[in-house]
Amino acid sequence: MNALEIKDLSITFSGFHLDNLNLTLPCGCIMGLIGENGAGKTTTIKLILNMLYRNGGTVTLFGQDNREDIHLLKEDIGVVMDEAGIPECLTADQVGKIMRHTFRRWDREEYARLLDQFALPHKKPFKDFSRGMKMKLSIAIAMSHHARLLLLDEPTGGLDPVVRDEVVEMFHDFTRDENHAILMSSHIVSDLEKLCDYVAFLHRGKLILCEEKDALLSAYGIVHCTPEQLGELELRAILHTKVTPYGVEAIVLREHIPNTFKISPISIEELFVFMVKEAK
């Protein structure tokens, strides 16, 4: 079963157009949504939650159209937005009590455990939390009501590397249950690379790529060579070149490169930057 299916989704507002977006996220998988600022990542997440009026297209969550009883569907969705949205005067304990009366499957013990794991103070007002602490509280809420789908908008922003690693591991554990899935946007592409099964590149409201991460990494690579050596390669093998003081660096399609060439692995970040430049 698919946790999320987006078909021909589009929306237009001042200076922005999301153009016929198509995405499918199977259960048990994690999809990373990568894009520069203003590419449409947050808009996509808001459309999934039916927070905006779309021009067209459909969003299906666990087989159900998101325009029908979305508030019931939200019992199954844990959300972390880039801004937490918790009123400043509330403490983590008060937030827990509010959520206990909000979600049917709210798990008090799990929430308390996560607060302790993240070393979050129980009685401190939210306004006194650091950005990282605010994000950790959002994550604790999203993971304490037995959600099946997590929608995460920049969830690792503001977290220190140790906690970030912890959180990434936590998300990884979440999808060990094959009924669970995660859609996660982030600027920190290294987190997505570590975590995701699928990656989707968004650029100016257009999906320029949606592919399995492993397939991408095995299809593309980087060749470091001299300009003469580069000339020996088929043109269709070379996607992008950059001249450096030490020679030429080229992003290539592995299948068209002779075995005599040494191909280095490419990172998702390098691939994304290349594709965005191509799209421009």
Next chain:
Amino acid sequence: MQGLLLKDLYMMVKYGRIYLFMSIVFCVVSFMNPENLFLVFYPCLLCGMLPVNLLGYDERSKWLQYCETLPYTRAQMVSAKYLIGLFAQLAILLVMGAAHAIRMGIDGIFYPGEFLSMMMSLLMLSLIASSISLPFMFKFGVEKGRLAYLIMVGVVSGGSVTMANILSTKTEAATNLVSVLPVLCLVGAGIFALSWYLSIVFYRRREL
């Protein structure tokens, strides 16, 4: 919706202390001056504005957007504000009314029928005041919706003048108020219900 009410209650306790303080002051002054109904009415009117203030805090903290990710309908979000406002007004009127009634009893001028009519009238006027402003807030947001305050002040002032005219003589007051009370209650409840409905319609259409 319990979660929303609980959240508003927490916020009311935190940000509504000034209302509590003013209510105590007005309660004491009202006890000393039982003739002046304004002293009972004003705290009630203030509490009617509580939902607007809470909505302002919600907007500032981006709670409205966050709430969209929780299993609530927009109708529930609006209803929570109306209910919290109604509870606050009822509670304050109960306290103020009790203080006022005790003083009237001491002075030997307590007439239950007339007193209840006055309290109901004050509640209705107060409800009308908050009812006028809230749909604007839900449609335009608190910043732009402040214009509604001006309209509300005009309507409430008009209502107060009318009330003052009705209560101009004591004997007439009992008769007039009792006779117009059913109409006032009907109008007040009608405006409150219409306001509630309009707020839901406006808020459903608003993009956050």
